[in-house]
Amino acid sequence: MCELTCRLISKPRAVVQELTWGQDLGTFSPGGYDFVLGADIVYLEETFPDLLQTLDHLCSDWTVILLSCRLRYERDRKFFRMMEGLFSVQELLYDPDNDVHIFKAQKKVQERDL
Template sequence: MKFTDSPVIELSVHDTRLSFQQDNGSMHVGTSVWPCSLVLVKFAERWDPLTCAAAENPYAALLNFAGKRGVELGAGCGVAAMGLYALGLRDVVVTDIAPVMPALRHNLKRNKPALKKALKTAQLYWGNEEQTNSLKPPFDFVVATDVVYLEETVAPLIGAMERLVADDGVVLLGYQLRSPEAHEMFWEMCRGVFEVEKIPHEHLHPDYAYEEADVYVFRKKRK
């Protein structure tokens, strides 16, 4: 399920209004806006420590973005990175493969007036350790949404997550089942590397709690 076939998707994050142009006719899935990016951003907005009282917020520590570094993997149109930037994750690098970079850069430029800044970008193929190292890990937050759909990319994705995230950092994953084979492989491999926490569905933003979309938090297993 795509969010919509409309050529332009709009997303409000508190008082910031983001706008994403998508190309549904492209050969690359990264040029479309997929639901999990929206679900993840609106979850973070709902529990933003700056607007949700700590006593009522089970995610106050998790979503404290002040002074933290982040990187988005397979960013596509850049929805998650820009949404989290609007919520305070100021030091963030937005990455994808070469064919998707024009669409990504276009959307970053499109939202520069709303964000007051064009976010940093980098080309990244998950299995390329030289590219991974050039990002200067570790990161406090590794962000990925709707990235599990091909079996051959599962191992490189998990490897990139492990290399990029700090020992005390987290991976924020927006997830929807796309391929049963990739799904099975991903979760089997993940549980060997990460402690996995699934966000209860009732904790998602009520307007963006799609039945088929979930948010997970990964933390590195202690050696």
Template sequence: MALVPYDDTALWGMQKLHKSSSTYTFANRTIEIKQNWNQLGVAAVVWDAAVVLCTFLEVESIDLEGRLVIELGAGTGLVGIVAALLGAHVTITDRKAALALLESNVQTNLPAALQPRATVKELTWGQDLAGFSPGGYDFILGADIVYLEETFPDLLHTLDHLCSDQTVILLSCRLRYERDQNFLNMLRGLFSVQEMFYDASNDVHIFKAQRKVQKEDL
């Protein structure tokens, strides 16, 4: 059993999770994200991987203007909200239990003129794919969604369904356990994968994945 070290850093990390809201600045806007750990647990707090991915999108000037983007396992919706503020048309997804909080955060943080850019939609990986266009997205975003080993096959199936040959997948995550590395190996079976960024202060990696070019396409 892993024990959480009893130190100020660990305590501060837990305190952040139990706050009712967190505030960030992206795309020249203040974003206030509601959290609800007690009711929804991990789906209702902002994890470091989400903040790192948002920073990457903005600082690296990833061109999202007019692009079709889908966020998987959105939780509080911070990444999808930032993508919309950066010009994308975003489908922000999670399981049913998370949707009310997710919708509230989107409505609170996107000005009325940008509301049409963001759609909140239920998606359970591997199960609800008929409602999503195959290969219909320019970018797929995921922050801290690689942690439950039993979900890996469904996550891979979902990525495969949503991707075209041009789709760019950006996954932001910590590599906590051997199983996380196992997921990357599974991902490499379908996609070309490269590490784009590592935030040492938060121990967060950002990986880019795209479909492998088939020999017949060369």
């Protein structure tokens, strides 16, 4: 009875950790996150492969990625085209007053061989 009660009253905890794209990913649980939130993280084209590798490592099939950004340059759009190779990406919101886009992404479900 105590175990059930303890589980019911314990609250999920948010964990915030700093990381550098593509580095020391072994210190982060692969696929162990429900949400990945990012704001203005798409800006240096040379970091795009490492950023994608990091997102792929952190996300399970059920992880929801929410990214907010301005699409200032063609390279920013290029990132989201690259992202579509691994993730299903959809724009949830565009705020024209602030020129901010909010995107949702989840891993593409791969067909598995029977």
